Amino acid sequence: MTDHSQQNPSQPNPSKSDWVAIATLLRPQGRKGELLSDLLTDLTDQFREGRLVTLAKKEAKSPPPDAVPVAIEGHWLPVGKNAGRIVLKLAGCDSISQAELLAGQQVMVPAAELPDLDADTFYVADLLGCTLFDGDHAVGTIVDVQFATTPDGKTRLPDAAPLLCVDLSGNTIEDADPVLIPFVRAHLESVDVAAKRIVMNLPEGSLEESE
Template identity: 40%
Template sequence: MSGWALLAHLVRPQGRHGEILADILTDFPERFSDRRRLFLLPPGAEATPTAKNQAPPREIELEDFWLHQGRIVLKFAGVDSIDDAEKFRGFHVAIPESERAELTDGSVYISDLEGCTVIDLATEGAPAIGTVVEVDRSASLLVLKGTDGSEVLVPFAKAYLETIDIAAKRIEMRLPAGLLEINAPLTAEERKLQQAAAAEEGAPSPTAPKKWTKHRPWKKKPQK
């Protein structure tokens, strides 16, 4: 979202005193200790920041936080009950982009990668593979919308990376031969061959309707 850096996504109430469990969207969760002024963005605001009738971000004070099983629990001032916390389910916690933590050389913000066009320099003509629509942090994957509209998964690995130009929204990579074919969808001919092979082995076809076995109703034996 232009103008905002997302730090967390509020999932559900956690506890009886207004605490809220959240997914972490920042590489610096420890810096919540330095932040007291935060903003809550309504669901959808991060995707459509200029939508008409969109509720404005709500400034809120962070009272406390702690990490919990790979997530973070946040306690905001004035949110003191389960009902209070429930009102913010699905909201995003954000700060102005101007307040983001400074990065070391060679580092980039994940949010800045979204919208970048990925170029494969290893392929003749250096074609565009697609546009980054999401970054899978857990698997270090770039999720692209391919030039044909399909989903393309590309490892975001330093070994493949050549340059990142955030201003130009361009990522240049040199990918190993065959990497893109691994995640490519099956062609119509490949699906037919797969179904034929499954039929020969006696396995049900992926597109065939399931056949259900009719069972007799179970009857309880009378007690002697």
């Protein structure tokens, strides 16, 4: 229900105006150009054979203007120590040396090509930049969404609430580090993606570590 391109609770669609990263290429995984990759979505049908994707540098908001789309030739979900990741085979990448050149890049698709989400679900990209309110009080700006993982950091815990990383600069709390707020339905009042506004009723003490 929650992932790096989706988020919980309520609204159907992304803003449909940007690019979205669906995976990050890590390193070669095989002798024919396969790449072990970090999943940035739970929607694994996004990696169907023949799907065109575009590569971009890590942290880039979009691919360069001259980037040429490449087709996904196949994928599989590994088990064991790499469970929770994905192995991708991209067209034109047919050797270990070619795969090494792609390591570290993002696999991106236009947001307009993403499927509609179920109610009570959001794309993470739509949450970033939103102002978080505790009732009528503006807490800060959401700069990241983090997900609980197993101790080795390799596998996400699907039942754990995502954490909103909120930058408090500009708030009455000066020089505070970003604070992590669990994004749980029980504390959520409203989400307005278009207005970049999220209203929650935070439990007492939620911001104490940042004061």
